[in-house]
Amino acid sequence: MKIIKELIPYLIIILVVMVIRTFIFTPIMVDGQSMVPTLEGNEIMILKKYDTSYERFDIVVVNKSVEGDNLIKRVIGLPGETIYYENGLLYINDKVVEDVYAYGETLDFEKITLGADEYFLMGDNREISLDSRSIGVIKKQEIEGTTNLVVYPFNKFGKVN
Secondary structure (H helix, E strand, O other), rough: OHHHHHHHHHHHHHHHHHHHHHHHHEEEEEOOOOOOOOOOOOEEEEEEEOOOOOOOEEEEEEEEOOEEEEEEEEEEEEOOOOOEOOOOOOOOOOOEEOOOEOOOOOEEEEEEEEOOOEEEEEOOOOOOOOOHHHOOOHHHHEEEEEEEEEOOOHOOOOOOO
């Protein structure tokens, strides 16, 4: 009985950590160069799982295993919008939107209209990113949450846009 009483605080700690990692925060690692120059490979970030209202240009983590890893991309198109690239310009609902995060050349792509629960995501490094241009639109339920805090390496600790 004494052993059980001694174990209870440890079990509570384990339970709390599991709840936090499952529903609130969890560390994630950036894999690859598709978000350069904003993010570099092997950086560790904090994923906010509770944040489910996604805005244009948010960085999100997608539970869509491509080559074994989750994807970290930027929200470009929101539900119900029409999006396309033409002559190097981003058009959303037929209006030019400044694409300040684009790195490298973004090739033109055909107009696509997003459904009520669909997002169009792109990596910042447009020349090499595997994103909605090649894998299709992302459903809201495939998005795990947002991230904007690098915690490792320590010299890059802080918020990113």
